[in-house]
Amino acid sequence: MLNDRLEALGDNPFYRLATLLAGSQPRANETPLMMSAGEPQHAPPALLAETVARNAHLWGKYPGNEGSPEFRRAVAAWLGRRYALPEGMIDPDRQVLPLSGTKEGLYMLAQVAVPAEKNGRRPTVLLPNPYYHVYSAAAVMSGAEPVFLSATAETGFLPDLDAIPEEALERCAVFYLCSPANPQGALAGIDYLKRLIGLARQYDFLLVADECYAEIYDGAPPAGALEAAAALGGSTDHVVVMHSLSKRSSAPGIRCGFVAGCPDLIRLFARLRSYGGPSVPMPLLAAATALWEEETHVTENRALYRQKFDVAERVLGKRYSFYRPPGGFFLWLDVGDGEEATRRLWSEAAIKVVPGGYVAKPDADGRNIGKPYIRVALVHDAETVEAGLGRMVRTLG
Secondary structure, X not given: OHHHHHHHHOOOHHHHHHHHHOOXXXXXXXXXXXXXXXXXXXXXXXXXXXXXXXXXXXXXXXXXXXXXXXXXXXHHHHHHHHHOXXXXXXXXXXXXEEEOOXXXXXXXXXXXXXXXXXXXXXXXXXXXXXXXXXXXXXXXXXXXXEEEEEOOHHHOOOOOHHHOOHHHHHOXXXXXXXXXXXXXXXXXXXXXXXXXXXXXXXXXXXXXXXXXXXXXXXXXXXXXXXXHHHHOOOOOOOEEEEEEXXXXXXXXXXXXXXXXXXXXXXXXXHHHHHHHOOOOOHHHHHHHHHHHOOOHHHXXXXXXXXXXXXXXXXXXXXXXXXXXXXXXXXXXEEOOOHHHHHHHHHHHHOEEOEEHHHHOOEOOOOXXXXXXXXXXXXXXXXXXXXXXXXHHHHHHO
């Protein structure tokens, strides 16, 4: 059964990209530029290394599965400040758990949130389309049926909640939402989130709000699921959020994030992780605590991304249906045929991107809504981004 489920997943987007470009060497006399992976290239704040060094004596201790009290308090305090939550809404000892990056949490949480049956039938996991491949893996490996909800320009690049089939909602165990969205950068507003929480409680499913890009935005700060829960009275029933330091603090290598929200789910998830979840080493947990308590580096990091969107706007103009995304650090560009454009950009410009069809599934009509697009990660410095986008324009026209 395990092999059958793995086979049903297919290859993840980066394996598919490697296969697409296998044996192909760039003809262009240019330095290869990887604009495919969302791996932040900004220097992490000095605070990270300094704190790890101060806590080097803790390398000799096993880290606890639940993290440190200081970490949990820092997270609860940050959530309260960032989303203006009522005092005491998030109990750091009952509603916060560290993660070895949100990828781990997004995948493993489904193992406790998806039952064998929902209303006497196979459960569903609802997820946006395009999607982060971990959502689909979590659904399939937990035995659920993944249901892909189209998130196109016509729907504001978010799933249309009114278009979800009643039957899928009745069987739903988990709903994954990413805001700001990967790859389109769309933001779920407070009313959208309140509506979604209402559906979660009406149909008894867990809303998993993936908010790892929440601190990279162009204008106003994005709303959050806990903020919406506060507006509905303060209960976190049926709601969890996940955040990470990878994007916020340009620290993907620290592998530290958190899940917060529904205490019953947090309790069950803590039990599961005590068996198979990787714990965050204590020196890294100390550094993560310090990073959640410090905001200057986050503001500076956000300003660097804004500069790069200024560059993209200037270089691309109206090409490829460019729009300035309100959040995240990806461009979602309509180039007609994403796979063909990816081949050309690699062979003729030494630029690696991801075909949009690799992060999307065909809809009910058999149309892959990501096929015309490429996903471009603006993770390098502004000068490198400008050079890369210039090469893209010269290659694709």
